[in-house]
Amino acid sequence: MKLDHKHYSLxxxxxxxxxxxxxxxxxAAATVLSGCSNDGxxxxxxSSSSYTDADVLNFALNLEYLEAxxxxxxxxxxxxxxxxxxxxxxxxxxxxxxxxxxxSTVTAVQGTTSAQQAIINEIAFEExxxxxxLRAALGSSAVPMPNLDLTFFAPLATxxxxxxxxxxxxxxxxxxxxxxxIFEDVGVTAYLGAAxxxxxxxxxxxxxxxxxxxxxxxxxxxxxxxxxLVGRAVAAGATSTTSSAYPYxxxxxxxxxxxxxxxxxxxxxxxxxxTGNTGQASTSGSVEVPLSVPQSPAATATSAGIVAADSAHAxxxxxxxxxxxxxxxxxxxxxxKSGGFFPSGTNSIFATTTA
Numbered sequence: 518m519k520l521d522h523k524h525y526s527l528x529x530x531x532x533x534x535x536x537x538x539x540x541x542x543x544x545a546a547a548t549v550l551s552g553c554s555n556d557g558x559x560x561x562x563x564s565s566s567s568y569t570d571a572d573v574l575n576f577a578l579n580l581e582y583l584e585a586x587x588x589x590x591x592x593x594x595x596x597x598x599x600x601x602x603x604x605x606x607x608x609x610x611x612x613x614x615x616x617x618x619x620x621s622t623v624t625a626v627q628g629t630t631s632a633q634q635a636i637i638n639e640i641a642f643e644e645x646x647x648x649x650x651l652r653a654a655l656g657s658s659a660v661p662m663p664n665l666d667l668t669f670f671a672p673l674a675t676x677x678x679x680x681x682x683x684x685x686x687x688x689x690x691x692x693x694x695x696x697x698x699i700f701e702d703v704g705v706t707a708y709l710g711a712a713x714x715x716x717x718x719x720x721x722x723x724x725x726x727x728x729x730x731x732x733x734x735x736x737x738x739x740x741x742x743x744x745x746l747v748g749r750a751v752a753a754g755a756t757s758t759t760s761s762a763y764p765y766x767x768x769x770x771x772x773x774x775x776x777x778x779x780x781x782x783x784x785x786x787x788x789x790x791x792t793g794n795t796g797q798a799s800t801s802g803s804v805e806v807p808l809s810v811p812q813s814p815a816a817t818a819t820s821a822g823i824v825a826a827d828s829a830h831a832x833x834x835x836x837x838x839x840x841x842x843x844x845x846x847x848x849x850x851x852x853x854k855s856g857g858f859f860p861s862g863t864n865s866i867f868a869t870t871t872a
Contacts, residue, residue: 568714568866568867569716570715570716570718570719570722570724571655571658572865572866572867573711573714573715573719573724574651574654574655574724574728575655575658575659575660575864575865576707576711576838576863576865576867577651577707577708577711577728577731578648578651578652578655578659578660579660579663579859579863579864579865580703580704580707580841580845581644581647581648581651581731582597582602582648582662582663582665583665583700583845583858583859584644584647584700584704585597585601585641585644585645585647585648586617586662586665586667587644587667587686587696587700588637588640588641588644588645588697589641589644589645590617590619590623590625590667590687591625591626591637591641591686591687591693591696592625592626592634592637592638592640592641593625593641594623594624594625596617597645597648597662601645601648601649601652601662602614602648602661602662603661603662604661605652605655605656605657605659605661606657607656607657608657608658608659608661609657610658610660612660612661612663612864613661614661614662615661615662615663615664615665615861616664616665617664617665617666617667618664618665618666618667618668618860619667619668620667620668620685620687623667623685623687624687625687626686626687626688626689626690626692626693627687627688627689628689628690629690629693630690633690636741637693640697640738640741643734643738647731647734650727650731654724654727660864660865661864662864663859663861663862663863663864664859664860664861665858665859665860666857666858666859666860667858669847669857669858670684670685670686670696670699671683671684671685672847673699673775673847673857674768676775677768677771677772677774677775678771678774679771681768691749691763691765692765694742694745694746694749694765694769695765695768695769695772697738697742698739698742698743698746698769698772699772699776701735701738701739701742702739702773702776702825703776703836703841703844703845704735704738704739705732705735705736705739705825705833705834706825706833706834706835706836706841707836707838707841708728708729708731708732708735709732709833709834709835709836710835710836710837710838710840710841711728711838712725712728712729712732712835714838715728736833739825740824743769743808743823743824743825744823746765746766746769746808747766747808747809747810747811747823749763749765750762750763750765750766750810751810751811755810756810756812757810758770758807758808758809758810760810763810766808766809766810769808770807770808773807773808776844778849779843779844779847779848779849780836780840780843780844780849806822807822808822808823809822838865838867839867839870839871839872842863842867842868842869842870843870845857845858845859845863846858846859846862846870848870850870851870851871851872852869852870852871853869853870854868854869854870855868
């Protein structure tokens with residue numbers, strides 16, 4: 518697939534595949550580590566020195582627009598209602614409502630069972646309600662939905678190693694799980710990373726509690742997706758993550774590698790030292806381990822990679838708003854304002870990527 522201008526920043530030409538990983542500089546690593554506070558909790562980085570609680574919630578709303586649109590198309594073949602994405606009454610900002618770019622053949626996920634369709638429907642409903650909840654909480658301060666590009670799954674997949682050609686998360690339930698895997702882990706880490714940005718007044722107003730409630734639901738979604746991938750691999754008789762009997766666990770692991778590579782200064786590989794740039798909550802040096810396909814019960818309690826957490830302390834990962842933007846834009850470059858799933862950028866003061 519030839520990438521047009523809107524996809525120009527995709528992994529900065531795949532980061533020359535692995536050359537970026539081999540050449541990540543110590544300066545970049547030091548920059549990332551400087552974002553960690555003394556107690557080991559990752560300090561959020563922003564592209565603005567001044568922000569409000571509304572800006573933080575609007576950052577979350579941008580992500581919810583993307584997730585809700587994806588899941589609603591997966592469930593019904595239709596996206597958000599106009600009332601859920603338009604400029605709210607009384608809005609005085611400069612952002613305007615965008616549209617969703619998708620393949621004309623997208624109707625809904627193909628070939629699902631009734632049980633599979635039920636879970637897709639439930640997740641779609643919950644993501645839609647997250648949009649409505651945040652818009653109601655923000656009132657006239659809510660930003661409208663930005664331009665979204667759901668065709669970005671395809672060029673993103675061609676930059677996995679090995680590449681996956683002509684990928685569409687709507688083609689099958691297994692493909693849908695990969696699409697959901699891309700979003701849910703990012704959603705969980707984004708909410709955790711943005712939580713420290715909420716002011717004391719916002720905490721008193723209940724914003725932090727609300728964000729924690731949404732994070733919990735996103736974590737339920739992520740847990741379902743990750744467990745389903747591993748469970749379906751076992752049911753298919755896969756003996757490894759790269760087994761031809763069920764290749765989707767291996768694809769999910771490559772998604773992890775790619776996401777890590779897009780956050781500047783990261784080594785890119787799950788299970789290896791990453792200078793802290795995935796935003797883990799621990800400074801122990803432990804990192805998220807890749808998904809695996811268990812063959813027999815372990816003799817001792819150990820991490821199998823099903824849960825996206827610090828492997829030493831089982832603490833959930835966090836990503837800063839900047840790291841999230843690098844991922845959803847598909848670019849490790851500093852100063853990028855748009856790309857990937859957000860072809861015109863997010864409707865957010867944090868929209869421009871930094872180191």
